[in-house]
Amino acid sequence: MSLITSEKTIERLSLYRRILMRLRDDGETVVFSHQLAVPAGITPAQVRRDIMNLGCNGTPRSGYRIKELLTGITEVFDTPQSQRAILVGIGRLGLALLAHFSGRWRWLHIHAAFDSDPAKSSGVISGCHCYPVDQLAVVVREWNIGIGIITVPANAAQSVADQMCAAGVTGLLNFTSVRLNVPRSVFVENVDLTASFEKVAYFARRHEAAGVTG
Amino acid sequence: MSLITSEKTIERLSLYRRILMRLRDDGETVVFSHQLAVPAGITPAQVRRDIMNLGCNGTPRSGYRIKELLTGITEVFDTPQSQRAILVGIGRLGLALLAHFSGRWRWLHIHAAFDSDPAKSSGVISGCHCYPVDQLAVVVREWNIGIGIITVPANAAQSVADQMCAAGVTGLLNFTSVRLNVPRSVFVENVDLTASFEKVAYFARRHEAAGVTG
Numbered sequence: 001m002s003l004i005t006s007e008k009t010i011e012r013l014s015l016y017r018r019i020l021m022r023l024r025d026d027g028e029t030v031v032f033s034h035q036l037a038v039p040a041g042i043t044p045a046q047v048r049r050d051i052m053n054l055g056c057n058g059t060p061r062s063g064y065r066i067k068e069l070l071t072g073i074t075e076v077f078d079t080p081q082s083q084r085a086i087l088v089g090i091g092r093l094g095l096a097l098l099a100h101f102s103g104r105w106r107w108l109h110i111h112a113a114f115d116s117d118p119a120k121s122s123g124v125i126s127g128c129h130c131y132p133v134d135q136l137a138v139v140v141r142e143w144n145i146g147i148g149i150i151t152v153p154a155n156a157a158q159s160v161a162d163q164m165c166a167a168g169v170t171g172l173l174n175f176t177s178v179r180l181n182v183p184r185s186v187f188v189e190n191v192d193l194t195a196s197f198e199k200v201a202y203f204a205r206r207h208e209a210a211g212v213t214g
Numbered sequence: 215m216s217l218i219t220s221e222k223t224i225e226r227l228s229l230y231r232r233i234l235m236r237l238r239d240d241g242e243t244v245v246f247s248h249q250l251a252v253p254a255g256i257t258p259a260q261v262r263r264d265i266m267n268l269g270c271n272g273t274p275r276s277g278y279r280i281k282e283l284l285t286g287i288t289e290v291f292d293t294p295q296s297q298r299a300i301l302v303g304i305g306r307l308g309l310a311l312l313a314h315f316s317g318r319w320r321w322l323h324i325h326a327a328f329d330s331d332p333a334k335s336s337g338v339i340s341g342c343h344c345y346p347v348d349q350l351a352v353v354v355r356e357w358n359i360g361i362g363i364i365t366v367p368a369n370a371a372q373s374v375a376d377q378m379c380a381a382g383v384t385g386l387l388n389f390t391s392v393r394l395n396v397p398r399s400v401f402v403e404n405v406d407l408t409a410s411f412e413k414v415a416y417f418a419r420r421h422e423a424a425g426v427t428g
Contacts (some may be wrong), residue, residue, distance in 0.1 A: 014406070014408060015409055187418055
């Protein structure tokens with residue numbers, strides 16, 4: 001298939017894969033576009049376009065073979081070698097992400113974690129070796145690591161990003177409220193949990209005040 | 215000020231507030247639009263429009279008083295009573311969110327956590343009381359809780375959302391890969407950590423392959 005450049009498409013494929021895995025685990029072999037559209041919260045037409053772009057056979061009428069769709073999506077995401085990430089900032093959120101993502105996928109995992117606090121930067125957490133942050137460049141180069149996850153306090157975020165980029169990381173998953181300044185060669189995805197929580201709180205209040213009924 | 219209906223505006227105000235607090239803590243009293251624009255990753259013109267909509271005084275030339283901006287944003291977000299949330303699903307991610315958000319703000323906190331596993335649904339975690347999930351409706355009504363955080367496995371997500379909505383919750387922060395079916399009166403924010411991680415991995419690989427230089 002052709003290269004996908006749209007972030008939204010990649011997000012949808014990631015979601016389809018998890019829905020398809022659940023269907024497969026339930027014993028299903030064929031899926032119809034609406035079965036992906038409803039749980040993904042999009043239109044069946046969008047699902048069919050995405051499937052067409054994957055180059056998978058099947059028709060809206062007879063359905064699509066789940067196994068073939070999973071293979072198609074796997075070809076987009078997976079690499080011959082598993083992709084490795086590092087995480088910097090072994091605080092509460094960092095620990096949770098290590099546990100949450102630990103051993104979850106064959107194709108993508110957090111290889112090492114770093115912290116500037118000596119008390120946190122040794123040993124193994126959720127199967128992941130911990131190091132002092134001054135070992136970052138060595139580990140990134142030795143293990144050919146492409147992805148960096150940043151869970152440090154805001155005032156350390158840019159410096160950590162700089163070290164990751166200098167060592168050769170090309171994708172950052174940034175959980176801080178700092179919008180990072182990085183080379184054009186590096187992709188950044190910001191996850192702002194505080195903004196999400198405050199947004200829900202704001203609109204929950206508005207909806208309550210409006211007394212909208214379902 | 216007028217009601218804000220744009221989700222993007224609310225996200226920006228949440229981010230501005232945290233940047234302004236850092237500046238204030240550094241001893242600054244005046245801010246220029248570019249000082250918010252750069253860390254927020256947007257244009258100074260957008261910052262000035264947002265500030266104008268807040269009804270704050272100041273000019274692009276002389277700057278804006280940080281204290282006044284913080285008061286303006288606080289009026290948007292904060293309520294006379296602190297807003298309360300509940301969390302359902304005391305797994306790794308749930309525990310991390312409890313710890314991450316615990317006691318962070320005066321205006322918004324997680325009041326109680328629930329799980330279907332009796333081993334997890336008692337005691338206090340990160341200052342938050344834990345209950346069996348069948349107590350959900352009672353706690354929501356007693357404490358007038360408007361916000362529900364969902365960190366259960368995918369197959370339990372819709373059922374938990376149904377219980378929250380029936381009890382009167384009007385905002386959901388959904389960390390599962392299920393797109394929830396809820397009444398129109400309920401606002402849903404989806405946070406898909408897996409999609410974010412897979413997206414970074416995909417684009418990190420593309421950027422590496424392309425050898426884009428910064």
